[in-house]
Amino acid sequence: MSGGADTTARRDADRAGPAQDGPVGVPARGPRRPPRRLTALLALLALTVLVGGGTWAVYGSPWFRATTVSVHGGRELTADQIRRAAAVPLGGPLVSVDTGAVEKRLLAALPRIGQVEVTRSWPHTVAVQVTERVASAALESGGKFVEVDRAGVRFATVDRAPAGVPLVQLTPARTASLRYFGTTRLLRSAIAVAADLPDSLRGRATAIRVRSYDGITVELTHGRSVVWGSAQDGARKAVVLSALLTAEPGATHFDVSAPTAPAVSGS
Template sequence: MAGPSTAERGERQKLESGPPRPPLVGRLRRLRRLIILLFALVLAGAAAVWILYGSPWFRTERVSVSGTRVLTAAQVREAAGVPVGSPLVSVDTDAIEARLLKELPRIDSVEVVRSWPHGIGLNVTERTPVLIIGKGAKFVEVDAGGVRFATVPDAPKGVPVLELAVPRSGAPSRFPADRLVREAVRIAGDIPARVARDTRTVKVRSYDAVSLELSGGRTVEWGSAEKGPAKARTLLALMKADSGARHFDVSAPTAPASSGS
């Protein structure tokens, strides 16, 4: 049997060797284009870094403050310590937030934002006192979380005074003072708005013996902080039903009582 012809052997060799390789010049051309592209990317990256960090176009020039009520903008700026003149992109916003919360306990939260191309914004939320505690001739403000955040010379208007009247003699109390303060804060948050405006003192004798002293010599026996919303509704109904009463007891909201003297 005759072997493959010369033409057949040539075709077989072409198939085995694959498609013809591109000439060397073409490969060099593509390599040169790749090098140029990489070089352009490096230059673009270097230019971007210089624009953000080295140019005068994106420097920190101003610090704006919003949301303050008691604090001044100057106090917030000073405590923030924003590095004016530094590249805006390099300002550590987390560090600024941490400094503000540490230096100004009146601040409950703060949002530090970059305002391109030259500003830093400090959006402050201050704590709101729900109770105050007498401390000599001054007052300590307590917020809704039970945090004692500031000492002020004058009592804030419309904020009840917390009076801890826990007996000092005999066996120690089951609940520490901080726990009693937190319970009083819970109660202050449940007092109906109509009654809260007239509340002068929240008096704590024990965990389950808390009373309110209102304007006009009226009092409310509240009891513990449990079932606060139910006690609030009961108190409003009781005051409406017996508007001339001076003493109200909602410590057991299902069995309230009131009296005129």
């Protein structure tokens, strides 16, 4: 009788599954996780190491030192001239190079530069990209020649008249026009005319003669000339002149002083 009871008890135990530790009704606990504060501290420590290592790599290591200055875009200016004017501090961290200050130094020291962009080219180079001004007219002064761009900026003085650039010649009569406008304004008018000349005449305009405010003449190669009048309506006059040059290629005298009623002669 007792043997049968033992057998029944064992069957009941097998159905119930293995015995569990701990108090009855309390689930067993899994592996303990580290406290949240410790996790945050470890993450902060790792971040500090990464930031510190990156900062040292950029500022303290020899891997990212400024050792070279590359120059692009110069035509009249040499690379050595640009490097000297840029005065880029070499040997220190590349990230510490003040590119804005370098640009200001270049624009102040070399007026021939119209635009400049200075950038860092990792790991060791400071790149300088310049755009030089282009002369649209030249002024004779004391046996030398001053180059002037389309904006009227006088950016260089050279020993010889630049090739393909019209020479401004002021020959004003002693009239009320000269007293009223003055030499400076007449000169500005000539520069404005030079800037408005059509592209087809680039290199073929030899002189811009100014006798009065509305007495401006453009001399061309092969003995041709253009009566321009005043500097007003320059863009329209340029369009009309381009059309006349195409329609009358053999003409020697053009008058666009009144662009709505142009004239051609000498054909």
